[in-house]
Amino acid sequence: MKHLVVTIGCEYGAGGPQIGKMLAKTLHFEFYDRDLVDSVVAKLGVEKDLVEKADVKKNVPYAFDTTLGPRYANLTNRVISAQFQVIHDMAEKSSCVIIGRSSNYILQDRDDVLNVFIYAPKEVRINSIMEQMHVNRKKAEELIDYNDEQLHSRHKYITGTYRGDRKERHIMMDSSLLGWEKTAQALLMMIEMLEEKAG
Secondary structure, X not given: OOOOEEEEEEOOOOOHHHHHHHHHHHHOOEEEOHHHHHHHHHHOOOOXXXXXHHHHXXXXXXXXXXXXXXXXXXXXXXXXXXXXXXXXXXXXXXXXXXXXXXXXXXXXXXXXXXXXXXEOOHHXXXXXXXXXXXXXXXXXXXXXXXXXXXXXXXXXXXXXXXXXXXXXXXXXXXXXXXXXXXXXXXXXXXXXXXXXXXO
């Protein structure tokens, strides 16, 4: 298979990371989830607590270019800039699956990227979080609402668009329709068909 990067954005609790991991394993691709991206960012000298703080920052002026290179209005943008660099490096290095981190936007100038968005009805996501994290219904709802808000705000801040915007994605799938494993299989079939089409 030629070089390919699959980006997967997802609603919290819809199974995006799990589906991405299955896909990467089958394709023998590298797999990068949010934690792995952030661990590489940390190696660039950006402390973990700054990464966490950056995720909850809203309405902060973005970095600006000068003749001496980029300057940052605050540490939030330092984190985002480092994440941009890391994701570009990962995409260049080898075929891979990247979860979240607005990677579809960051890699928009590449022609070897397949952008996927995974979603599911809220009730299905609540049940998933209850099972995966061993929490009660109230806590599961709180986690979904909190994470959805933060993820949407962060993506809007970086890209100016909404995470579920179809114009940003090639494929949008409701993971509750087939279940996580079969959703991964369906994505694999689509990738294989795209390979055949490309010749």
